[in-house]
Amino acid sequence: MRIALISDIHGNLVSLEAVLNDIAQEQVDQIVCLGDVATLGPKPREVLQRVEDLNCPCVVGNHDQFLLEPDILRDYMDAPWFAESIAWCVEQLDEADFKFLRSFQPLLEIPLDADHNLLCFHGSPKSNTDIILAMTPPTNVDELLGGYKATIMAGGHTHMQMMRQHKGIMLINTGSVGMPFEQALFVHAPRYLPWAEYAIVNFVRGVVSVDLRRVPVDVELVRETAAGSAFPDALAWSKNWLLPSDML
Numbered sequence: 001m002r003i004a005l006i007s008d009i010h011g012n013l014v015s016l017e018a019v020l021n022d023i024a025q026e027q028v029d030q031i032v033c034l035g036d037v038a039t040l041g042p043k044p045r046e047v048l049q050r051v052e053d054l055n056c057p058c059v060v061g062n063h064d065q066f067l068l069e070p071d072i073l074r075d076y077m078d079a080p081w082f083a084e085s086i087a088w089c090v091e092q093l094d095e096a097d098f099k100f101l102r103s104f105q106p107l108l109e110i111p112l113d114a115d116h117n118l119l120c121f122h123g124s125p126k127s128n129t130d131i132i133l134a135m136t137p138p139t140n141v142d143e144l145l146g147g148y149k150a151t152i153m154a155g156g157h158t159h160m161q162m163m164r165q166h167k168g169i170m171l172i173n174t175g176s177v178g179m180p181f182e183q184a185l186f187v188h189a190p191r192y193l194p195w196a197e198y199a200i201v202n203f204v205r206g207v208v209s210v211d212l213r214r215v216p217v218d219v220e221l222v223r224e225t226a227a228g229s230a231f232p233d234a235l236a237w238s239k240n241w242l243l244p245s246d247m248l
Helices: 013-024 044-054 062-068 070-076 080-092 095-101 138-145 219-227 234-239
Strands: 002-006 030-033 108-111 117-120 152-155 162-166 169-173 195-204 207-216
Touching (some): 002 013, 013 044, 013 195, 013 207, 013 219, 030 044, 044 095, 062 070, 070 080, 138 162, 152 195, 169 207, 219 234
Parallel strands (some): 117 152, 152 169
Antiparallel strands (some): 002 195, 108 117, 195 207
16 A cells, blocks of 8 residues: 655645656555645645545644634734735635535544554644654653554654654654745744655555655746735745755
C-alpha cells in the first residue's frame, strides 16, 4: 500500500499542482489531506475545490477551523493582518465550500493490514494547534500523543518535514505543500523554501517506509499568481519566498 500525505497547502495552487503532478507518477493507492487547505494564500477557493475533486479524506487543520469558527481567531493570533487575510479567504468561499470544510475530521485512522495502522492528524491527536518537532522532548511527545497508538503517526501544522522514532511509533510530519518554512521557532516572518513538500507512506508485506519528498516549484509563477489576486497579504507573502539560487 502506498499513501500520499499532503498538508498545509494554504491557498497555493501552483505548489499544489506541482505535488499532484508528482503524485500522479508514483502510483499511490490513496491520498490523504492533513489540513490547512485554503487560508494565507492567493487561491483559496481554487485550492479547496481542487482538493475536493481528489475525493480524499481530509483532517481539519486549525486554519480550516478558523474559516468555520472565526471567533476563535483572537485566541490563536491577535494580529490585524492575520484576521484580514482570514476574512478575505472567507469572502472567496461559498456555501458548498463550507459544506466541504465541515466534512473534515479531527483524526483519521487508516488500516494498513490487520495488525498495522496509520493515524493522521494536524497538530497532534489531541489538538490541531499542538506542535511536535524533531527536538520536542520525549516526555512532551508522550503527552501530545495522548495515549494513542499506531504503527505510523502523521501530522502537519509546523510546515517542517520530520521523521522520528518514538517508543516504536514512526512519527512523521509531511511538511507543507504551500508554505514550507526555512526553520522552526522563527522570530520574524518565516521564509518559504523554493519547493513543495509532501510524503508517501509505503507498507509492503509488513515493512514500513516513508518517503519525505520535495518537489521543485516555479517561485516566479507563485509570485505572479499572488500579484494577480486580491489577496491582501500578497506583497509580503511574495517577498518571503526564497529562490533556488538562494539555497546555493
